[in-house]
Amino acid sequence: MEHDMPNVSNVQGLLKTRELGRTMVFEACIDSTNRLAKVLAADGRPHGTTIVADSQTAGRGRLDHRWSSPAGKNLYVSILLKPKASSESFPQIPLLCALALRRTLAELAPQMPMGIKWPNDLQTRETRRKLSGILCEGVFFNQGEHGVVAGIGINVNATESDFPVELRTYATSMKMETGTFFSRSLVLAEFLGHFEKVLDAWEASNPPSLEQFSSEWRDADLLYGRQIAIDQDGRHQEGRAVGIDAKGHLLLEDASGSISIIHAGDAHIVRR
Ligand code: BTN
Numbered sequence: 001m002e003h004d005m006p007n008v009s010n011v012q013g014l015l016k017t018r019e020l021g022r023t024m025v026f027e028a029c030i031d032s033t034n035r036l037a038k039v040l041a042a043d044g045r046p047h048g049t050t051i052v053a054d055s056q057t058a059g060r061g062r063l064d065h066r067w068s069s070p071a072g073k074n075l076y077v078s079i080l081l082k083p084k085a086s087s088e089s090f091p092q093i094p095l096l097c098a099l100a101l102r103r104t105l106a107e108l109a110p111q112m113p114m115g116i117k118w119p120n121d122l123q124t125r126e127t128r129r130k131l132s133g134i135l136c137e138g139v140f141f142n143q144g145e146h147g148v149v150a151g152i153g154i155n156v157n158a159t160e161s162d163f164p165v166e167l168r169t170y171a172t173s174m175k176m177e178t179g180t181f182f183s184r185s186l187v188l189a190e191f192l193g194h195f196e197k198v199l200d201a202w203e204a205s206n207p208p209s210l211e212q213f214s215s216e217w218r219d220a221d222l223l224y225g226r227q228i229a230i231d232q233d234g235r236h237q238e239g240r241a242v243g244i245d246a247k248g249h250l251l252l253e254d255a256s257g258s259i260s261i262i263h264a265g266d267a268h269i270v271r272r
Helices: 008-012 033-042 087-108 174-178 184-204 211-220
Strands: 024-030 050-056 075-081 114-117 121-124 130-140 146-154 227-232 235-244 250-253 259-262 266-271
Touching (some): 008 024, 008 184, 033 050, 033 075, 033 130, 033 146, 050 184, 075 184, 087 114, 087 121, 087 130, 087 146, 087 184, 087 211, 114 211, 146 184, 227 250, 235 259
Antiparallel strands (some): 050 075, 075 146, 114 121, 227 235, 235 250, 250 259
């Protein structure tokens, strides 16, 4: 079991989805699954097509960071989404993806309490180590329809020495947190199931909004009530994080009690 390279038959044998993962592409080594996903969208692959790699040579993260992608340990996955909702609501998808991932981890590793650092980092609740990253990008399908590629990296069985030295105090994995080996096929199949359910519920709301997930988000929110700093396009703002709005924007309260709506950026806790 220590070498459970996911493949189409073992993941699809575990799948409970209607669409996500019903078309799958596996690569032993690729530059970036998000890059391949964009090529496959232009080539007309359907909604839900899922690209999985055992390793990446140029895994990409948010804000131009690299994503450490060693072979044989973790999940590197990109999912093609052609939402029925209008493209204005697409910025909510990374937050939905984070919620689905948190549900997956709560089910498979309940002994490992996880939170979300807005907009979509999955971190351990106590030690604030990062277990997963999400990079959603706009994509065009062959008919010119606009969609999203949801790229997800999950540190499943990595051990400390698998991470570059500079990430060792900051990153973690399911195995490092629990001492248990996890089947990557099972983690992927369960995640696709949760993601499809969350997306279905979101699309059923009109207009699509995160309102129905507000108490779940509040429970997951690692920034709530904290004094934070946020950098966005060269602008630095500080204040108290007081949750998100229905569109997934961060709400930041300044000393006078007025609230700013933050659309994107990298948040840091300055005081707990
Ligand atoms: C982050 O910066 O936290 C986001 C990391 C996203 C990494 C995943 S791994 C699969 C997919 N392919 C990529 O090149 N990046 C995403």
